[in-house]
Amino acid sequence: MNQHYDVLDPATLDVVGQAPEHSPADVDRMVERASAAMRPWAQEHATRMDALRQCAQAIRQDVDELATLMSREQGKPLAEARGEFLVGAGMLDYYADLDWERTTPLPDRDGRRVRVDRLPVGVTGTITPWNFPISLLLVKLAPALTAGCTVVSKPSPTTPLSTIALVERMARHLPEGVLQCATSSDRTVNVALAQHPRVRKISFTGSTDVGTRxxxxxxxxxxxxxxxxxxxxPAIVLPDADPRFTSEALVRSAFRNAGQVCMAVKRVYVPKDHVDELVEAMAVAAQRFVIGQGIQPSTTMGPMHNASQLRTVQELVEQALASGGRRVVGGGRGCDLPGHFMAPTIITGLDDEAALVREEQFGAALPVVAYDDVEELTSRLNQQEWGLGASVWSPDLERARSVAEDIEAGTVWINQHTRVEQDAPFGGWRQSGVGRERGVWGLEHYLETRVVSERPHCLP
Structure with missing residues (x-):
């Protein structure tokens, strides 16, 4: 019988529930079941699409219960947790309705017929992080199941309960073995999935360090x-950007989910002569957050997710202040609860050499950096290792588009940041990723191509 481990509420540090401590042997058994389920699941496209729609409806039916569980184990406000499940249900419906060619005939030649088949890549392992445990899972599950793959899902050790609850509800509408969940308090299951010879695809979202391993x-x-x-x-603010509009949008992106969003604004670049005005407006916006436990109706920003991440961000802020940075707002906890809280913090007076600017802080601290020349700035940013997203801010759309054209990143937003689309590819350049998710581009990563070429069985 499997052991279990405790899952804690990052706001109160209370035990929310327990998750199974699965082993590599458990992974072997799950992969065996997933392999056995592959062929019948892959053969009936219409049946799969009906099952996806039923899964989406099951999520919507229980969304309040599911969102409360996620808010308690992850920390984010209840409305954001609810939205995450609904976005995921929408992703299932999107792929269920997606029109794609499973077989493509090529022109006949020399009395021969040639076709290209698209077939499921096979048993898939999904490994997902704690910041968006459900939407980042369903963006993988929906195309994988659409393609005809079977899936073993491995959630983060600290947010397994909402994934377990989701998989249980979806599994009621899927054949046995098509979707399973493996949990553990460490990375042994990650390794077992990545190394397993019968797992043919791994889809991972998380840090670059873990991803490279x-x-x-x-x-x-x-x-x-x-x-x-x-x-x-980076968010690149041009000289003519409206301070109020820009500051409100930047702060919403930067401190969503306590700053724990891979594609959030992580650093703001402002023309040197405009820094003070914009920072003052950002400070006003940042102080409007109501910090507390996510399940409380008044909360608009919850805690950071764990003690290690909080400590990392605090250390980056301390280093920034020690090297000449100025704290404009923040610095406290913003809440009396015992969890991992940090009030939204904005730091100015830094350059690209500061660790708070150079590294992905992934938390409730935001550096604002002055620049002189936007062309030099974009050239400098393109030489750095990151390339997930960026944004440009200006009422002059022609000028903003011109700057966006020079940015090397998977997504470039203009006068917005963090918005992603169901039908547009999402992913990063350079060390920010390999491959794309969402839309038909996401589906292609779960398909293999096979060419079938035939000729008559006779002499010419």
């Missing part, structure tokens, strides 16, 4: 991999 573990069996990795998204 999983890539190395998957390499000996030459698995397909999709990696949505770290980001250190």
């Amino acid at each position: 999983i890539l190395a573990q998957a390499a000996p069996t030459v698995k397909r991999v999709t990696m949505e990795l770290g980001g250190n998204d």
